[in-house]
Amino acid sequence: MDKKKTLNLLTLILLIISIILISVGTFTGKVKETERKGNALCLECIGLG
Amino acid sequence: MDKRRKITQFITTLVYNPFLTNLFKGKLHTGRSKGVCVPGLNCYSCPAAAGSCPLGSLQQNLGNLKKGVNTYVVGSLLLFAALFGRFVCGWLCPFGLLQELLYKIPFPKCVKRFKYLGWLKYVMLVVFVIALPIVISIEKGMGYPAFCKYICPQGTIGGLFLVGFNETLRSQAHLTFILKFVILIGILLCSASIFRPFCRFICPLGAIYGLFNKIALIRIKHDKTTCTNCGACSRACPMRLNPVTECNHADCIRCGKCISKCPERSLSFTGKK
Ligand code: SF4
Numbered sequence: 001m002d003k004k005k006t007l008n009l010l011t012l013i014l015l016i017i018s019i020i021l022i023s024v025g026t027f028t029g030k031v032k033e034t035e036r037k038g039n040a041l042c043l044e045c046i047g048l049g
Numbered sequence: 050m051d052k053r054r055k056i057t058q059f060i061t062t063l064v065y066n067p068f069l070t071n072l073f074k075g076k077l078h079t080g081r082s083k084g085v086c087v088p089g090l091n092c093y094s095c096p097a098a099a100g101s102c103p104l105g106s107l108q109q110n111l112g113n114l115k116k117g118v119n120t121y122v123v124g125s126l127l128l129f130a131a132l133f134g135r136f137v138c139g140w141l142c143p144f145g146l147l148q149e150l151l152y153k154i155p156f157p158k159c160v161k162r163f164k165y166l167g168w169l170k171y172v173m174l175v176v177f178v179i180a181l182p183i184v185i186s187i188e189k190g191m192g193y194p195a196f197c198k199y200i201c202p203q204g205t206i207g208g209l210f211l212v213g214f215n216e217t218l219r220s221q222a223h224l225t226f227i228l229k230f231v232i233l234i235g236i237l238l239c240s241a242s243i244f245r246p247f248c249r250f251i252c253p254l255g256a257i258y259g260l261f262n263k264i265a266l267i268r269i270k271h272d273k274t275t276c277t278n279c280g281a282c283s284r285a286c287p288m289r290l291n292p293v294t295e296c297n298h299a300d301c302i303r304c305g306k307c308i309s310k311c312p313e314r315s316l317s318f319t320g321k322k
Pocket residue numbers: 089090137138139142143144145146247248249252253254255256
């Protein structure tokens with residue numbers, strides 16, 4: 001297989017893995033968890049923690 | 050191409066931070082959109098921010114592994130990396146834009162590559178984003194986003210507005226705030242002389258995306274058959290790379306300047322001729 005095809009195959013595999021991970025995260029409440037963290041002021045981020 | 054890139058950078062900055070009036074109210078925007086990770090470095094604790102920073106979310110998760118890995122955040126990071134690589138840095142990151150604007154200030158420019166200093170961002174990634182949040186959270190039993198806490202200058206910008214317009218928060222600003230403020234000022238001052246110093250030497254998010262630069266969907270193609278090795282591309286590269294020998298290097302932010310400058314059209318983005 002030439003280099004370009006191998007790279008494209010790798011990209012495809014990564015894309016599939018990432019979509020699976022996002023779907024698993026969505027169904028296990030991780031989006032809500034991310035939202036909760038994002039909505040709470042992170043004192044460390046702004047230098048007060 | 051550069052004009053298109055600048056417009057995209059400005060639009061992205063506004064899309065990530067639409068709640069501009071919050072900056073002067075000293076309070077955060079809260080809402081469901083914070084459940085969405087944006088590709089670039091954009092602090093969720095900036096009052097104007099609509100989404101979540103992937104690097105901050107990752108540290109929050111690593112500091113709380115008892116609840117399991119946040120596959121949504123890891124998956125989002127992997128998706129951005131696989132689609133764009135460091136195209137995110139060149140086109141979709143507000144902090145990259147800020148440094149580029151500062152580089153436009155007429156000031157003596159340092160064009161050295163500082164090749165070995167580039168490894169520092171991987172040290173930042175391993176020590177401050179991965180190791181410290183995991184180890185200290187196990188010891189102390191609470192989250193510890195070390196990169197956010199001690200280094201990230203993007204968070205300090207939001208912090209300045211919060212501290213400036215919120216009296217309760219102002220009373221809490223002590224030594225760490227001063228340390229982070231000094232880091233922010235140092236990076237902004239260096240940006241007038243060195244092209245994107247934070248992106249090249251410090252940013253762990255850029256380091257993550259850089260690891261995927263060679264396999265990301267958006268890549269740079271170099272056609273050896275038409276290239277005359279004139280060097281126009283490497284002279285144009287603001288990241289001090291040679292696109293002929295270092296095509297899709299981990300530091301390439303896909304700015305496209307080499308593509309525009311090539312007289313033989315030997316360089317292009319994948320999918321374009
Ligand atoms: S290296 Fe970091 S700060 Fe720089 S453009 Fe990329 S994500 Fe943004």
